[in-house]
Amino acid sequence: MEFLRPATWAEALAAKAGLPEAVPVQGGTDVMVEINFDVRRPPALLDLTRVGDLADWEVAADGRLRVGAGVTYARLIAELGDRLPGLAQAARTVGSPQIRNRGTVGGNLGAASPAGDSHPPLLATGAEIEVASAARGTRMIPATEFYRGVKRSALAPDELVRAFWAPPATGPQYFAKVGTRNAMVIAVCSFAVALHPGERRAGTGVGSAAPTPRRATAAEEFAAAELDWAGRAPLDPGLAARFGELAAAAAEPIDDVRGTAAYRRHAIAVLARRTLAWAWHDYRKEAAACA
Ligand SMILES: Cc1cc2nc3c(=O)[nH]c(=O)nc-3n(C[C@H](O)[C@H](O)[C@H](O)COP(=O)(O)OP(=O)(O)OC[C@H]3O[C@@H](n4cnc5c(N)ncnc54)[C@H](O)[C@@H]3O)c2cc1C
Numbered sequence: 001m002e003f004l005r006p007a008t009w010a011e012a013l014a015a016k017a018g019l020p021e022a023v024p025v026q027g028g029t030d031v032m033v034e035i036n037f038d039v040r041r042p043p044a045l046l047d048l049t050r051v052g053d054l055a056d057w058e059v060a061a062d063g064r065l066r067v068g069a070g071v072t073y074a075r076l077i078a079e080l081g082d083r084l085p086g087l088a089q090a091a092r093t094v095g096s097p098q099i100r101n102r103g104t105v106g107g108n109l110g111a112a113s114p115a116g117d118s119h120p121p122l123l124a125t126g127a128e129i130e131v132a133s134a135a136r137g138t139r140m141i142p143a144t145e146f147y148r149g150v151k152r153s154a155l156a157p158d159e160l161v162r163a164f165w166a167p168p169a170t171g172p173q174y175f176a177k178v179g180t181r182n183a184m185v186i187a188v189c190s191f192a193v194a195l196h197p198g199e200r201r202a203g204t205g206v207g208s209a210a211p212t213p214r215r216a217t218a219a220e221e222f223a224a225a226e227l228d229w230a231g232r233a234p235l236d237p238g239l240a241a242r243f244g245e246l247a248a249a250a251a252e253p254i255d256d257v258r259g260t261a262a263y264r265r266h267a268i269a270v271l272a273r274r275t276l277a278w279a280w281h282d283y284r285k286e287a288a289a290c291a
């Protein structure tokens with residue numbers, strides 16, 4: 001097995017173009033497990049850890065955060081937790097401290113598992129994925145178009161993920177996950193909500209309950225129309241329950257070793273109701289503090 005170690009982004013793209021079967025390695029927390037268990041034996045590994053700018057994040061000219069594919073979960077929590085609270089909350093549930101010190105959102109995107117924890121908050125916040133190839137340069141893919149099937153994404157064989165772009169939070173954001181235990185667990189299902197008060201809109205993301213992570217668009221439309229954005233009245237339990245039902249209707253789960261389809265549907269309704277209640281509570285508290 002060849003081991004390619006580009007020092008720059010241009011070299012990384014050239015290496016991927018020259019050998020599209022080369023498997024990129026960021027933190028290695030997925031790739032190394034697959035190799036150890038002989039799930040795959042690629043002809044080459046493309047180590048991206050020397051490509052410095054992948055490990056950086058910045059505030060872009062349009063005000064959004066541009067976070068390199070190599071920024072670890074631990075750094076995301078420590079450095080961006082205030083601006084990307086939903087994603088940071090999801091990051092805190094990933095694996096263990098060791099996994100969070102190595103693992104990245106870039107790797108989560110590369111793996112494109114329906115159970116990946118960063119996907120629901122990326123969907124709820126309207127993130128975009130910056131990808132590039134040597135032949136065609138850079139393109140931006142909205143998170144809603146990135147996930148194409150179980151462990152399949154919109155990435156072409158000669159492309160690499162360079163960064164994701166997300167607006168800093170303008171309202172409360174929450175992520176919740178059900179697992180078979182509290183830590184070191186792949187989600188049975190998960191849900192993210194992000195309130196966008198300026199647009200009077202709630203973004204959503206459903207995880208591990210369909211072939212791909214996806215938004216619950218009917219729940220979003222319902223929340224936009226029915227929530228009392230101006231008055232910020234207490235959340236009506238009936239409204240929260242309906243939001244949960246619509247979120248569950250967006251799921252297309254399967255029975256597997258981690259849970260049944262029926263349980264997942266039920267749990268998505270509960271998580272959606274709960275995360276909306278938490279977010280709405282914070283939204284009202286902010287209003288009270290400003291009054
Ligand atoms: C013990 C353990 C617990 C875990 N717990 C969780 C969990 O709770 N939640 C969760 O979501 N995941 C979990 N994972 C899975 C894994 O940690 C995450 O998916 C993590 O985000 C992968 O990031 P990485 O940088 O280590 O990726 P890598 O292993 O380096 O790569 C992952 C995939 O992405 C591709 N890739 C990497 N970088 C790029 C790039 N720049 N462009 C294109 N493709 C790229 C790789 O080729 C590979 O297919 C766990 C793994 C382990 C071993």
